[in-house]
Amino acid sequence: MTAETGIGAAVKRKEDGRFLTGRGRYTDDINQPGQVHAFFLRSPHAHATINSIDVNAAKSAAGVRAVYTGTDVTAEDVGTLICGWNVVGKNGEGHLAPPHPVIASGKARYVGDPVAVVVADTLAQAKDAAELIDVDYGVLPASADLATTLDAGAAQIHDEVPGNMSYDWDLGDKAAVDAAFAGAAHVTKLEIVNNRLAPNAIEPRAAVGAHDPGTDQHTLYLASQNPHVTRLVLSAFHGLAPEHKLRVVAPDVGGGFGSKIFIYNEDVFLTWASAKVGRPIKWTAERSESFMTDAHGRDHVTTAELALDGDGNFLAMRVDTIANMGAYLSTFSTAVPTYLYGTLLAGQYKTPVIHVNVRAAFTNTVPVDAYRGAGRPEATFVVERLVEQAARETGVDPAELRRRNFIQPDEFPYQTPVALQYDSGNYEATMDKALGLADYAGFAARKAEAAGRGKRRGIGFSNYIEACGLAPSQVVGSLGAGVGQWESAQVRFNPTGNVLVFTGSHSHGQGHETTFAQIVSDKLGIPLENVEVVHGDTASVPFGMGTYGSRSLAVGGSAIVKACDKIVEKGRKIAAHIMEASVEDIEYDGGTFAVAGTDKSITTAEIAFAAYVPHNYPLDELEPGLDENAFYDPANFTYPAGCQICEVEIDPDTGVVEIAKFTAVDDFGNVVNPMIVEGQVHGGITQGIGQALHEGVVYDGSGQLITGSFMDYQMPRAGDLPSYDVDTTVTPCPHNPLGVKGCGEAGAIAAPAAVMNAVTDALGIDNMQMPATAEKVWRAANAG
């Protein structure tokens, strides 16, 4: 039974049936009796004083129930949006976090900043009424350019933040790094812009707020990756309702990629206003609103240097980065360019000393926060572009230079100079498998053949590492996190032998309903179809931390294993009683409890029945029932790593970059469902290729969002991409019970460097900033 459905099996997904037949239930599909609609009027200016707002005409428009401005909302003491991670800078003080109002009052600081909200019976009425609102703006000069926002003379965005800098942070031994550079035989230096991305889950953010005056219970249906964290923040920081009077439901969620982690203006407003108005209120973002208001990702300007000795050994790395925070600090924004970035700059290599300095800057743009990979793609891009460029400058084969500097399998646990202790890996074996799959040996012949057709072919590597499975609570707490990062699980047998699994993780495409069911099926010997995974509703699921940072299987899955272990432990005692044997003689295997050396046995389903109908049961020693919960706090991060190789072919006449071949070999530790893992890799690679070749948020000098729709922001489409060659190696994670490392972000982390290394190789140039659009590539191909 479990061989086909247990751990390691490519089981088809349990959730697919409803999604394929149109029976999924996303937030916008939910309608409440008496529901009305909210429309947010947003600032068209990147930086402007709000001198006055006249809402009188809107208030008397057809169907309108209420109109709220920032002044109204502030007066009701709903608090301001928080940043939940305090980064302490070089000056020993915490980051500067200026107030982030739910509805802007006094000043708007980015295009899309909400300035008023209309609540009306229909969405059309709300929109029509919003047209009648007269806002008197005093337009101010904007600071929308990251490269200059810290300069003297840049427009000042917050009175509380002189110079627009939230923090100036560093990590590593600067003096040792400077000394190593002074004595280096070779230094490679690159200026790197990590382009700003719009996350663009295909389901836009959406919410329905409701309040039951009878029970004083608030409910927020929300497209969220972490409903409990949202509930905690809405309760503890916004004071909207005590936690036990607030229910957050994240039903089917159509992709997240980080953007649905955060607590947004709309979440607070709808929870508050639905009680105020006395009606359930729905809001669903239009795509143009998504572009304007979903937290963006990446957006770094970096100078990076790598020092090498005469034999190609890495001596030191020096990195100086300005990271864009946008106009306000989003929920976890500050951690992204620090603890998820600086700590990853060792990559897979034995670079002995590293120093990184990060200045976090405000601009008149939408807030920037975690987007698939979050800091680790930026780190990998710095490391892998530097290494590739160093190989070219020193005339060493890029695979060989990497091989020379890899941390070796017998050197784990390996303490890097940037805080992390890697637990396991075999980087050389992974790269060798990728070299074979990519037919690296045959590349020269393919390049020559392409040249014969007038095409330029290039190849690029990206040997990434990531720190996933967020995270040991005490470690992140010491680094400024405002929350713990354990995960919860509850495994509940019903009397008839089927099982409900409650998880604090949240699935928005990752397939937990299948993967987690496989774990339980495997551990408890229950048919897969008899296991139901429940997630996303704070009313039924134990408090959980949600899904991001490739943490669900490593942390949430481990919690499920712990709960299963408790079930088995209790089962042994019940089995011993029923079979009149001693507990020590009970052997458990795959759902069967047997008395050693006899043919007596009993199944978990029979144990469950006995637990709920305890007529023959050790009631003097054990409680009835079979329902166990567990919390799991990881001992360390997990460290997935791999080698991704991109081969491109460029048409110098058009500048179009064709991905001719893309190979990924990843070490995710043990794999529960290889089909799902491959799918995660495919999706991640595509977002990475998107960053490298297609995507890039553009604000003009006045802070206007130029890429505000799918007609302006180039999402990767099927025709832009090839099919991928994907494989894995396995070094199990030594510190979690499944031996798993996490796979969700790998492609997005690795692929940009692989693509850009290939593009620059094909063009024979040192550097090009992403995205490598046809125009840029054509100019480079036809320069001089």
Next chain:
Amino acid sequence: MASVSLTVNGEAVSAEVEDRTLLVQLLRDHLRLTGTHVGCDTSQCGACVVHMDGRSVKSCTVLAAQASGADVTTIEGIADGDTLHPMQQAFMDNHGLQCGFCTPGMVMSAIDLLKRHPGADEATIRRELEGNLCRCTGYHNIVKAIRQVATAG
């Protein structure tokens, strides 16, 4: 207000709607057929694709009034009872969906694609999916699923 009467998934339906009502709003808000999704506001993402008189259309770009008299099929109307349409089955077999949000439009487009290009090869499938965005799968397994149906005869 406009009076619209049409056939949806084989059943005759009629409704009184505001003139500006889109077909997708008629389906989702009036008929509660929420399988058809809205993912953008510029007719780019394809989450709202349905079949109208046998052709795939983006239902965010058709007025409900324009659909009056038409025969519309949505994702809810293609399975045969509990037996999935071969395209739905192929998406399941090949893990051609993750979050499921683009999936209804993707499946409806794929069915129409193979009607117009029977036996389509990978390049044709990729080109023809130009009007459907997926952020999860990287298209790899979607293309594989459609190829499975294309080569099934």
